[in-house]
Amino acid sequence: MRKWVWMKSPIHLLHIGKDEYYWMKNKLLNSKAIFALVILIVIAGLFFIPTGFERGDNAFGTQAKAEVLEVDNSNVRSAGLIKHGTQVCKVKIVSGQFKNVNTSAYNELMGKLEMDKIFVPGDMALVGIDINDNKIQFVTLIDHYRINLEIFLFGAFVLLLILFAGWTGVRAILSFAFTVLMIWKILIPFFLKGYNPVILSLLVVAALTTVTILLVSGFSPKSYVAILGSLSGSLLTCMLAVIFGKSFKVHGAVLHFSESLLYSGYQNINLTDIFIAGIFIASAGALMDLAMDISAAVYEVVEKKPSITAKEAIKSGLTIGRAVLGTMTTTLLLAYSGGYIALLMVFMSLDTPVANIL
Incomplete structure (x- = not known):
């Protein structure tokens, strides 16, 4: 029995024997394992690399988990929908060096719904503790404590991914960690x-795309084609973002928290270039997904029907691409609409003209 397999490029087929096929398959699996190990080492290295913005150990403060025992809202004032003033809470610290210590904590309300938090007895809170002479000087309520729930959800995500995808799921988790770092x-x-944000983002996207696809799919023509397609799409998106970003005269200050960044001492940062870089960074994931879908589908077609010609394989790829692209367009629309649903509601409620929205 003989089998067709891809070699060197997606349109070059080599007729080899069964033994050679399984030898190549085992070699591919070994290369996946070695590459995964290399990326694991890189991840460990990235984890310990300093960013240059660390402030070192803060001997004058720490953070801890605390339980809210009592609240005093006598200094809280309401002005319509917003509240301002100071909420004083009695809390019990349940973690860190001051565990089991009861103390007062203060929640400063700034009159911003998106930032203010109101606590009630029984809530678990993240608190900031100012320390002086190894004693509690002042305690600030930062936010509701969600870390345990976040760890649980992430653990469930990892577990389900591994149960469903096996070793591919493990490699996907490695690519996730590599991307975050x-x-x-x-x-x-x-x-x-x-x-330069544009050049830097292109390099990072290229690295992330290459590592992610090779980790998940291994060293094969299927992966190489997906990488080439994804990077080509990212480069084209970058060019379009640069050209039309300049033409539209959109300032990077439209980015959320950009003013806070400027007021923090980074006035020399080019916000417009960061805005442009963010456009193709956001699209890189969708492009990678699309490229991998098409490449994997055509690869399976060639595997199941070795007699197919290169022209037919390319035609099949274009057909698959058109189908996937049709749903991907709607997917992106829903993703961005979901992120800006409140803004769209404001436009609707104020009967904002379409020209103003655009």
């Missing part, structure tokens, strides 16, 4: 240091 340890710090 690349963004937090490389992309964001270099943005803050003033490096």
Whole structure:
């Protein structure tokens, strides 16, 4: 029995024997394992790499989990929908060096619904503790404590991914961790240091795309085609974002919290270039997904029907691409609409003209 397999490129087929096929398959599995190990080492290295923005150990403060025992709202004033003033709470610290200590904590309300938190007895809160001479000086209520629930949900996500996808799921988790660390340890710090956001984002997207696809799919023509397609799409998106971003004269200050960034001492940062970079960073995931879908589908077609010609395989890929692209367009629309649903409601309630929205 003989089998057709892909070699060197998606349109070059090599007729090999059964033994050679299984030898190549085992070699591919070994290469996946070795690459996963290499990425695991890289992840460990990224984890310990300093960003350059660490402030070191703060001997004058720490954070802890606390239970709200009592609340005093006598200093809280209501003005329509918003509240301002200070909510004084009696809390019991349940973690850290001051565990089981009861103390007063203060919740400053700034009159902003999206930032203010109101606590009631029984709530678990994240508190900031100012320390002086190894004693509690002042306690601030930061937010509701959600870390345990977040860890539970993430653990459930990891478990289900591994149960469903096996070792592929494990490699997907590695790619997830690699992506998080690349963004937090490389992309964001270099943005803050003033490096060109567009070029830096292209390099990071290229690295993330390559590593993610190779981790999940291994070293095969299927992966190479997906990488090539995804990076080509990212490059084209980048070019369009640069060209039309300049033409539309959109300032990067439209980004949320951009003013806070400027007031924090980073006035020299080019917010417009960061805005443009954010456009194709956001699209990179969808492009990678689309490229992998088409490449994997065509690969399976060739695997199941070795007699197919290169022209027919390309035609099948285009057909699959048109079908996937049709649903992907709606997917992106729903994703962005969901993120801006409140803004769309404001436009609707005020009967904002379409020209103003656009």
